[in-house]
Amino acid sequence: MKFSSKIEKCGYSPIRKFYSYQVECEKQGKKIHHLNIGQPDIQTPRNFFTAVKDFDEKVVAYAPSPGIPELIGAIRRYYERIGVELSDSDIIITTGGSEALSMSFQCILDEGDELLAPEPLYSNYLTFTTMTGGKVVPIPTDPANGYRYAKRELLERYVTEKTRGLLITNPGNPTGVVLTKEEQQVIADFARDHGLFLIVDEVYREFVYNGQKLSSFGSFEGIEDNLIIVDSVSKRFSACGARVGALISRNKELIAHALKICQARLSVATLDQVGAAALYDTEESFFEEVRAEYKKRRDTVCEELGKIPGVSFDVPEGAFYLMASLPVDDTDRFQRWLFTDFETDGETVMFAPGDGFYRSPGLGKNEIRIAYVTNSDELRRSIRVLAEGIKRYNSL
Ligand SMILES: Cc1ncc(COP(=O)(O)O)c(C=O)c1O
Numbered sequence: 001m002k003f004s005s006k007i008e009k010c011g012y013s014p015i016r017k018f019y020s021y022q023v024e025c026e027k028q029g030k031k032i033h034h035l036n037i038g039q040p041d042i043q044t045p046r047n048f049f050t051a052v053k054d055f056d057e058k059v060v061a062y063a064p065s066p067g068i069p070e071l072i073g074a075i076r077r078y079y080e081r082i083g084v085e086l087s088d089s090d091i092i093i094t095t096g097g098s099e100a101l102s103m104s105f106q107c108i109l110d111e112g113d114e115l116l117a118p119e120p121l122y123s124n125y126l127t128f129t130t131m132t133g134g135k136v137v138p139i140p141t142d143p144a145n146g147y148r149y150a151k152r153e154l155l156e157r158y159v160t161e162k163t164r165g166l167l168i169t170n171p172g173n174p175t176g177v178v179l180t181k182e183e184q185q186v187i188a189d190f191a192r193d194h195g196l197f198l199i200v201d202e203v204y205r206e207f208v209y210n211g212q213k214l215s216s217f218g219s220f221e222g223i224e225d226n227l228i229i230v231d232s233v234s235k236r237f238s239a240c241g242a243r244v245g246a247l248i249s250r251n252k253e254l255i256a257h258a259l260k261i262c263q264a265r266l267s268v269a270t271l272d273q274v275g276a277a278a279l280y281d282t283e284e285s286f287f288e289e290v291r292a293e294y295k296k297r298r299d300t301v302c303e304e305l306g307k308i309p310g311v312s313f314d315v316p317e318g319a320f321y322l323m324a325s326l327p328v329d330d331t332d333r334f335q336r337w338l339f340t341d342f343e344t345d346g347e348t349v350m351f352a353p354g355d356g357f358y359r360s361p362g363l364g365k366n367e368i369r370i371a372y373v374t375n376s377d378e379l380r381r382s383i384r385v386l387a388e389g390i391k392r393y394n395s396l
Pocket of ligand 1: 038095096097098099122169173201203231232233234240243244245
């Protein structure tokens with residue numbers, strides 16, 4: 001049987017590809033410390049569950065293709081509170097931020113088209129772009145420089161006649177880099193001057209730890225036609241399983257095209273939208289507490305990593321990830337070994353190998369991405385298990 005060349009070109013997610021190893025380890029009774037996946041343990045606000053329980057229709061019907069009006073209205077009011085004026089028709093509800101990403105790429109990329117994106121990047125961007133026939137052109141960054149990429153001369157170097165857009169995550173996954181307001185302006189000017197789509201993945205908007213109040217790109221003027229915002233309830237409300245996100249743009253043509261895909265895929269899950277609409281009533285204190293908790297977790301991870309000889313990293317300013325360089329030859333191989341040949345007190349550790357976060361072949365081989373989404377005690381233990389693993393692997 002013949003498969004599409006596009007799917008043949010895609011790789012597995014570095015975050016999930018070791019699942020079968022995980023299952024095997026667990027069968028053997030080994031405890032696995034999870035540093036691999038951005039699944040927070042923070043409790044989802046109760047209003048999600050209450051709204052779903054109170055659902056009182058006789059039929060679980062299809063929702064409208066662009067999303068239910070209650071949720072669209074809730075998102076519009078949320079944006080108003082953070083200084084972004086939208087109309088309901090600028091918002092399309094999607095199955096997670098993931099569908100907003102793939103839908104955006106389907107609307108703007110043709111075979112051979114290019115999307116600029118700073119590297120390392122969220123690995124699933126590669127699968128979604130590859131499936132359109134387009135490709136990511138990586139903008140190199142450097143941890144020694146805090147992974148900063150919003151420099152006009154750097155971005156200019158990668159523009160060709162095939163460039164259709166610039167894709168960024170702010171705050172960044174996997175690096176934790178957070179753009180300053182001035183840097184955001186550089187990005188906005190660059191996209192506007194070149195007539196490029198600016199796809200901003202802001203799913204971690206609330207998670208900034210240096211006291212900076214992050215502005216959404218939606219509040220910048222002059223880029224109304226360029227801007228596509230990718231948003232989600234997954235991380236904001238610790239509701240990853242709700243699978244509710246949004247594609248937001250003031251570009252009417254883009255929205256009109258995206259609606260064709262929405263109508264073809266019928267609708268996003270009705271009950272999850274009902275629950276998600278209620279989430280937007282969550283009090284501000286929830287975010288303050290969650291932010292303080294993630295900051296503590298980040299500090300714990302950095303403190304413990306700092307004790308391991310040969311490990312280097314840049315302290316993340318936002319989101320809940322960190323890229324670390326380890327003193328091992330190949331973190332993919334090291335991860336397999338941690339599953340099959342290692343344990344300390346019946347425990348091992350799981351991370352996401354770094355090369356999957358790079359588009360450039362050969363990069364990230366000795367790096368890992370850590371998600372600091374479990375409590376500080378658990379994280380401390382996880383990093384200590386990692387340290388023990390490094391020591392033993394290197395003495396083989
Ligand atoms: C940067 C980024 N964008 C988008 C997503 C998609 O999340 P979801 O589809 O759960 O909204 C994730 C998930 O981890 C992410 O890290």
